Amino acid sequence: MTFDWLVVWNNIGALLDGVKVTIFLAVATMAIAVPGGILLAVMRISGIRVLSAIATAFTELFRNVPLILVIYMAYYELPVMSGLSASPLVTGLIALSLNVSAYNGETFRAGIASIRKSQSEAAYALGMSPWQAFRIVVLPQAIKRVLPVLASTWISLFKDTSLVSVISVGELSYAATRVRAQTFRVLEVLTAMAAIYWVLGYPQAKLVDWINHRWGRAE
Amino acid sequence: MEFDWSPVLDNASFLLGGLELTLALSLCSVVMSLLVGTAIGLLRHYGPRPLQLAIAFYVDSMRAIPVLVVLVWTYFALPILTGAVLPPFWAALVALTVHIAAYVAEIVRAGVSSIRKGQLWAASALGMSLWQALRTVILPQAVVRMLPAFGSVISIAIKDTAIASVIAVPEYMNRSQTVAGQTFHPIEIFTVAVAVYFLILFPVTRIVDFAYGRLAHLGRS
Numbered sequence: 258m259t260f261d262w263l264v265v266w267n268n269i270g271a272l273l274d275g276v277k278v279t280i281f282l283a284v285a286t287m288a289i290a291v292p293g294g295i296l297l298a299v300m301r302i303s304g305i306r307v308l309s310a311i312a313t314a315f316t317e318l319f320r321n322v323p324l325i326l327v328i329y330m331a332y333y334e335l336p337v338m339s340g341l342s343a344s345p346l347v348t349g350l351i352a353l354s355l356n357v358s359a360y361n362g363e364t365f366r367a368g369i370a371s372i373r374k375s376q377s378e379a380a381y382a383l384g385m386s387p388w389q390a391f392r393i394v395v396l397p398q399a400i401k402r403v404l405p406v407l408a409s410t411w412i413s414l415f416k417d418t419s420l421v422s423v424i425s426v427g428e429l430s431y432a433a434t435r436v437r438a439q440t441f442r443v444l445e446v447l448t449a450m451a452a453i454y455w456v457l458g459y460p461q462a463k464l465v466d467w468i469n470h471r472w473g474r475a476e
Numbered sequence: 477m478e479f480d481w482s483p484v485l486d487n488a489s490f491l492l493g494g495l496e497l498t499l500a501l502s503l504c505s506v507v508m509s510l511l512v513g514t515a516i517g518l519l520r521h522y523g524p525r526p527l528q529l530a531i532a533f534y535v536d537s538m539r540a541i542p543v544l545v546v547l548v549w550t551y552f553a554l555p556i557l558t559g560a561v562l563p564p565f566w567a568a569l570v571a572l573t574v575h576i577a578a579y580v581a582e583i584v585r586a587g588v589s590s591i592r593k594g595q596l597w598a599a600s601a602l603g604m605s606l607w608q609a610l611r612t613v614i615l616p617q618a619v620v621r622m623l624p625a626f627g628s629v630i631s632i633a634i635k636d637t638a639i640a641s642v643i644a645v646p647e648y649m650n651r652s653q654t655v656a657g658q659t660f661h662p663i664e665i666f667t668v669a670v671a672v673y674f675l676i677l678f679p680v681t682r683i684v685d686f687a688y689g690r691l692a693h694l695g696r697s
Contacts (some may be wrong), residue, residue: 317678318670318674321631321673321674321677321678321681322635322670322673322674322677323634323635323636323637323638323639323649323673324635325638325639325641325642325649326638326649326666326669326670326673329653329656329662329666330663330666330667330670333656333662333663333666334663334666337663412539412540416540416541416542416543417542418542419542419544419545420542420544420639422544423642430542430544430545430548437552443552443553443556444552444553444556444557447545447548447549447552447553448549448553450545450549451541451545451546451549454540454541454542454545455537455540455541457540458539458540458541459536459537459540461540462536462539462540463536
């Protein structure tokens with residue numbers, strides 16, 4: 258058995274291009290899913306039946322269906338529903354955002370619920386409107402409190418971006434699949450892919466531990 | 477938009493065969509992950525220092541590497557290294573267990589370390605061995621505390637079996653893709669798939685939550 262690790266080095270450019278797309282997908286998804294999650298949480302606690310029912314249905318649906326299926330659904334459904342043909346990258350981004358928004362919605366809901374009611378009441382007593390009280394008093398504390406959970410979600414998201422390779426988005430695992438097909442060096446390329454994910458993900462996992470240690474609340 | 481559900485009905489037995497495999501793979505992965513993960517978690521907490529460090533490295537590595545990568549590596553790369561070719565189902569079971577056991581290990585470690593140390597000391601003072609203390613004092617309380625986290629792990633494991641479709645395990649996701657490709661009715665096929673997975677996953681998480689609600693008092697000390 259001979260290994261040819263030079264293959265990895267010769268194709269490092271293609272793999273690093275994949276890394277760029279992976280990072281872009283993770284960042285862009287989080288940028289959409291944090292506001293999306295806050296919106297869902299606000300809908301859930303709004304007290305308006307219709308809104309909270311929609312948010313609940315959305316959350317339960319996307320938390321109880323495999324992400325890979327959501328990705329396929331988005332791939333086939335979006336062009337039919339919107340009449341537009343979105344690029345695989347945009348389709349993948351939408352599918353990931355739907356999934357992560359559902360998780361963030363639950364996270365923010367728990368975070369907001371953990372801020373004592375007397376804080377809003379004190380804000381009302383100072384003459385703030387409910388929206389002001391929420392925005393100025395409750396939300397900043399809730400965000401701080403859910404930071405460790407958001408960090409864990411980030412790690413999951415970073416790994417889950419690999420799933421959009423099934424609709425040919427050119428992120429790291431898709432790039433590795435192509436290099437593998439071109440070079441026939443299966444072991445070397447797949448090991449390199451795993452190693453690259455490890456190098457990117459390991460420090461992040463450690464950082465999450467630190468954030469948990471620093472800001473996490475023991476119950 | 478016109479829907480035609482006949483492709484789903486025409487291929488019902490083919491899809492049901494996939495569903496069977498999804499359930500089998502889910503059950504096997506969950507059981508294996510819980511067993512292996514519990515052993516690893518206990519070793520990380522009570523084992524010798526070098527072993528603890530090695531396990532910590534394994535757990536953090538699994539947190540860093542996507543399950544898709546573990547699956548693909550186990551199926552395509554491992555046979556080159558070892559010469560032993562695993563059929564897709566077994567490769568998927570090995571990969572999912574290796575990945576999910578790491579999460580279980582963390583949960584077990586957190587659960588066990590949440591039981592106050594005084595309890596272990598008290599058990600030791602009564603002449604119990606570590607194993608006896610674990611079995612009769614620590615674990616019965618810790619397991620109840622771990623229930624909600626186990627619930628999420630079971631849900632994650634079932635969802636992860638769908639990713640095994642990429643290494644051609646003919647489970648429900650894989651068969652849905654096949655039927656979608658053959659009939660050109662992907663929307664109907666995948667809509668049914670969403671319903672199928674939802675109907676499996678939603679009750680699982682609810683049952684675990686319900687059980688925890690009933691048993692939570694047993695975990696208090």
